[in-house]
Amino acid sequence: MPNRDPDSVNFPPFETEDLRDNLARFLNSPFEDSTGTTRPVGNYRWGVYAFFDYDGEPIYVGQTNEKLRTRIRRHLTNQRTDAVAMSVLDPFEVFEIEVWPLPEFQEVARADLAARQHLDALERLVTAQAIEGSEFRAILNEKDPPLGTATVAPPPSFRGRIVSDRVFELRSHPDFRIARRALIISRLAQVISERKVQGGLRRVLLTQAKRLQWLAERRYEALGGAASVEPEGDEDA
Template sequence: MAATLFPDNPDFIKRPPFETDELRRCLTNYLDTPFEFDPSGARPLVGNYRWGVYAFFDYDDEPIYVGQTNEQLRTRIRRHLTNQRTDAVAMSVLDPFEVHDIEVWPLPQFQDVDPKKDRTAAMAARLHLDALERRITAQAITNSQFKAILNEKDPPPGELTVEVPPSTRGCIVSDRVREIRGHPDFRIARRALIMSRLAQVISERQVKGGLRRVMLTQAKRLEWLAARRFEATGGARTVPQEGDQDGEE
């Protein structure tokens, strides 16, 4: 009754906040992009492939996370970025709002392989998927200026090597959201917040080395971003001396 009488009352808005809504919209647009390199000649939607590897990149084009799935790229990626049901997000290893681009490497040759119905075919597909994840992870680490990404765990070990298949990459940040979240001071504050949450998780649990490695990598990323911002805004020459009048710039 109240919602009918007061349709503009923000208490009755059912949609999520603007930035969350934009993330969902842009993510859906990306996952619904036709994949141009399917050997069948068809153009299936990127998100509809069952098997594949994916990588997330931040606002500086830095690779920050690599993962794999055999349940469907759409399902796995959305779980990371929209419903916070993965350990990476729940423990503040990965911040969904720091993801700017996504790149995926679908494996069309295994599209009809169902792990629940054909264990032999699924094992072959799994070995191939693990090998591809190792390649993409190594590539991401090499391309990172920190020589590290935010994965808590390393890819499964193995001797198999595979060729990197065609991929597709796209942006999941709208221009309006980029104006808000792209500001370096906002990014510094957000990254520090995520680090504090991760530090809290570590302090409250008996964790393995993976989380501590993530913490170290995040500290390096935060220090680099803060140093870059400091120099860009004038560096040491802008630091006041004792006796100078206080106040903001």
């Protein structure tokens, strides 16, 4: 890549470019669905998606009927969703994405009641599975999935990473992750302190605090725990 003058050329930072490139690669990945049709996985209009962090922890589940590509990009690149704006979801934490497309509704109108009920049921299922598989029995969604009694079987899914090896080296260091987690908690706590919020945001804050403690404790113990703490020197006597 030729040298670029950052003061005169309008281009984003490396990590932002890297995310966009890898996210586009993921969303353009060919996916053969249950109908035998193959299309880019991001082009399915109806579906559920889940984000996973660098430990494989599920951190966020959502649904869309406008297109998986549009909704996921809005979270991770445009940062125009409430989850990002309120510091519920940190795009820097997302390492992998899994999507569950619903090809049977590809040509169905967004207002179709049966399709919406099916989508809601799938989101409830994926959310329950994510919580069950979480170390903390919690994810970072501010709200619970829509209520309903319909049940569905999970369709075939597609999962992949959106982080290059170079960015992985930068972001996966435990001290970086601890610092980033603390920053997001601080931002979320400030949002809560400045607004009248519902219990969902406070639940997210509690979950993030548990995740921060878990990371910090794991790092502390890995470096020797109590044995790594130096005693006071004679100069303090």
